[in-house]
Amino acid sequence: MSESQGGPFRSPVMRAVRGLDRGIGWLEDAVLIAAILFMAGLNVVNVLGNNLKDWGVPFVNGLSWSVEINQALLVIITFVGVAKGARHGRNIRMSAIYDQLEGKWRKGLNIVITTGSAVVMFYLAYYAFLYEMQIRSIGQSTPSLGIPLWILYIAVPLGLFLTGVQYSLTTLRNLTEKEVYRSFAEREVYEEADLAAVEGRKLTEGGEPGASGQKEDRR
Amino acid sequence: MLALTFVLMFLLLLMGFPMVVPLIIGALAILVVSFPEVGANQLIQQMVGGVRPSVLVAVPMFILAADIMTKGHTANRLLDLVHAFVGHRRGGLPITTAVSCTLFGAVSGSTQATVVAIGSALRPKMLKAGYKDSFTMALLVNSSDVALLIPPSIAAIIYGVAANVSVGEMFIAGIGPGLLIMVMFSVYSWWISKRLNIPLGERVGWADRLRAIRGAILPMGFPVVVLGGIYSGLFSPTEAAAMSVFYALIIEMLVFRSVKFSDLPGIALSTGLITAVVFILVGAGQAFSWVISLAQIPTEILGPLIDHVAANPTHLLILIAVSYFVACMFVDPIVAIFVLTPIFIPAINASGVDPILVGTLVVLQSAIGSATPPFGYDIFTAMAVFRRPYMEIVRGTPPFIVMLLVVTVLLIMFPQIALFLRDLAFR
Numbered sequence: 135m136s137e138s139q140g141g142p143f144r145s146p147v148m149r150a151v152r153g154l155d156r157g158i159g160w161l162e163d164a165v166l167i168a169a170i171l172f173m174a175g176l177n178v179v180n181v182l183g184n185n186l187k188d189w190g191v192p193f194v195n196g197l198s199w200s201v202e203i204n205q206a207l208l209v210i211i212t213f214v215g216v217a218k219g220a221r222h223g224r225n226i227r228m229s230a231i232y233d234q235l236e237g238k239w240r241k242g243l244n245i246v247i248t249t250g251s252a253v254v255m256f257y258l259a260y261y262a263f264l265y266e267m268q269i270r271s272i273g274q275s276t277p278s279l280g281i282p283l284w285i286l287y288i289a290v291p292l293g294l295f296l297t298g299v300q301y302s303l304t305t306l307r308n309l310t311e312k313e314v315y316r317s318f319a320e321r322e323v324y325e326e327a328d329l330a331a332v333e334g335r336k337l338t339e340g341g342e343p344g345a346s347g348q349k350e351d352r353r
Numbered sequence: 354m355l356a357l358t359f360v361l362m363f364l365l366l367l368m369g370f371p372m373v374v375p376l377i378i379g380a381l382a383i384l385v386v387s388f389p390e391v392g393a394n395q396l397i398q399q400m401v402g403g404v405r406p407s408v409l410v411a412v413p414m415f416i417l418a419a420d421i422m423t424k425g426h427t428a429n430r431l432l433d434l435v436h437a438f439v440g441h442r443r444g445g446l447p448i449t450t451a452v453s454c455t456l457f458g459a460v461s462g463s464t465q466a467t468v469v470a471i472g473s474a475l476r477p478k479m480l481k482a483g484y485k486d487s488f489t490m491a492l493l494v495n496s497s498d499v500a501l502l503i504p505p506s507i508a509a510i511i512y513g514v515a516a517n518v519s520v521g522e523m524f525i526a527g528i529g530p531g532l533l534i535m536v537m538f539s540v541y542s543w544w545i546s547k548r549l550n551i552p553l554g555e556r557v558g559w560a561d562r563l564r565a566i567r568g569a570i571l572p573m574g575f576p577v578v579v580l581g582g583i584y585s586g587l588f589s590p591t592e593a594a595a596m597s598v599f600y601a602l603i604i605e606m607l608v609f610r611s612v613k614f615s616d617l618p619g620i621a622l623s624t625g626l627i628t629a630v631v632f633i634l635v636g637a638g639q640a641f642s643w644v645i646s647l648a649q650i651p652t653e654i655l656g657p658l659i660d661h662v663a664a665n666p667t668h669l670l671i672l673i674a675v676s677y678f679v680a681c682m683f684v685d686p687i688v689a690i691f692v693l694t695p696i697f698i699p700a701i702n703a704s705g706v707d708p709i710l711v712g713t714l715v716v717l718q719s720a721i722g723s724a725t726p727p728f729g730y731d732i733f734t735a736m737a738v739f740r741r742p743y744m745e746i747v748r749g750t751p752p753f754i755v756m757l758l759v760v761t762v763l764l765i766m767f768p769q770i771a772l773f774l775r776d777l778a779f780r
Binding site for chain 2: 163166167169170171173174177178180181182184185201204205207208209211212213214215216218219220222224225226227228229230231232243246247250251254257258261262264265268287290
């Protein structure tokens with residue numbers, strides 16, 4: 135998804151932060167794409183294998199280890215994806231009241247929300263880290279393939295931590311700039327077409343039919 | 354204390370915090386006060402456990418299939434088919450809308466994909482024919498909500514996980530009420546068209562009809578794969594989901610050639626994001642529902658009523674319907690399902706009501722609540738998609754909500770609407 139960028143950063147520190155942030159964003163995308171495509175491939179092969187075997191086709195079989203890999207992929211997609219959700223201001227929320235606000239009230243509430251969310255995410259990340267240590271010390275691993283669980287579940291503390299970082303960066307950006315940002319890299323856009331006309335920029339909000347309502351789209 | 358926690362959660366929700374935050378804060382508050390000895394890493398364990406059930410694989414797979422089809426031409430082909438047969442009749446266009454939304458719901462399982470795919474094609478035509486915009490948008494939003502009932506339904510999968518009931522049975526039980534709603538919407542559309550005296554459309558010749566059938570025959574294979582597979586016992590819901598991805602890839606990439614190989618990473622990314630924002634609620638919802646069960650809050654809230662509802666199952670169903678309806682007016686159905694289901698489970702078990710009937714009722718209420726003012730999220734979807742003000746979208750909805758509530762009453766009075774097909778398939 136392309137981003138509706140705000141103005142350029144003047145300070146070198148912010149530019150460095152943005153560079154790092156983009157790198158992490160790229161990594162999140164790569165993990166999500168790989169996880170979804172792998173899950174699709176795995177399950178298609180598995181269902182075809184199981185059914186062909188039932189029909190008596192020789193040398194074909196389902197994948198007995200697909201269950202544990204599916205479970206790990208679900209966990210990875212969820213916790214890496216929630217960071218990406220924060221990056222694009224897409225985590226599901228009830229924004230009816232927020233949408234009615236304007237100016238400094240809107241900005242103020244935005245800062246309260248992102249700060250509070252960041253605190254909760256860091257708190258969860260800390261306990262996820264403890265949980266991670268716990269399963270590591272027990273030495274739990276997946277039943278068929280014997281992959282240590284803690285390696286697969288690194289996504290949990292890491293994803294929650296990165297979500298916290300995203301919300302913190304959003305707070306930072308909203309504190310340092312005039313406009314309202316729904317995430318670190320994306321400004322809130324009301325009437326895409328009007329704004330584009332005013333600023334003479336190209337429409338870059340990829341694929342979303344209308345960004346006027348900030349109610350997050352879903353499913 | 355409990356009341357205070359719920360008030361705090363509601364406040365955070367209204368302020369616009371991501372819904373995962375109030376759920377976690379609520380769970381933490383109860384945990385810290387009632388069970389200070391239990392560590393918060395137990396919450397993490399519950400969150401991870403919440404998103405791990407294998408049946409949940411069906412959710413990203415159905416979303417992926419829907420994303421592939423939305424990128425391709427499936428919706429238009431279905432729409433052409435319906436229009437070729439009913440377009441020239443009284444109320445032809447709105448009936449086409451209602452039926453196409455149901456059909457697309459049957460292939461995609463996504464309310465928003467349905468609003469976008471069918472709405473962008475049919476709304477201009479309906480406005481041109483003389484229908485009011487408020488009626489048109491309300492029809493689109495509410496018909497798309499039928500997608501929640503018609504399998505594959507993500508709400509049904511989530512309820513299956515939360516209440517530990519068969520997702521396959523949930524799927525089949527949603528068909529009856531879904532079709533009933535489609536028929537009611539069609540009748541209402543016919544009446545509106547008659548009252549406004551909208552001129553009839555042109556009859557489509559048989560040559561064009563055959564062409565429309567040929568165009569739609571492959572997309573119509575989706576319900577066959579999903580429902581036929583589950584109904585016949587050939588596929589589990591997860592396997593049906595994988596097959597629908599396979600089928601979508603074959604028809605959109607190889608047959609219609611409307612999706613290219615290079616489109617796949619973008620589609621997968623969109624699927625991953627949508628899945629994650631839903632699943633983090635499933636995880637947090639599971640953590641919350643674990644905490645309130647641990648604190649025996651369900652018994653505290655409904656305990657005095659359990660004997661009463663055990664003797665009067667209908668009262669329980671009404672109570673469930675009202676609770677989920679009101680909850681879904683404010684929060685995402687997933688949150689409502691995870692917060693309310695553990696509260697009702699003891700009562701449902703005591704009353705002997707069929708859990709699949711309860712599940713179907715819950716999914717129906719999710720659909721109604723989602724389109725009901727003030728905060729039903731589908732209203733906001735419509736605002737974003739159609740770029741119309743809130744009031745204009747809300748104005749047309751009351752008749753639809755009344756019809757949906759009538760279906761609720763009918764479902765409570767005649768459970769066979771949902772259970773007939775289920776019994777045929779599974780008993």
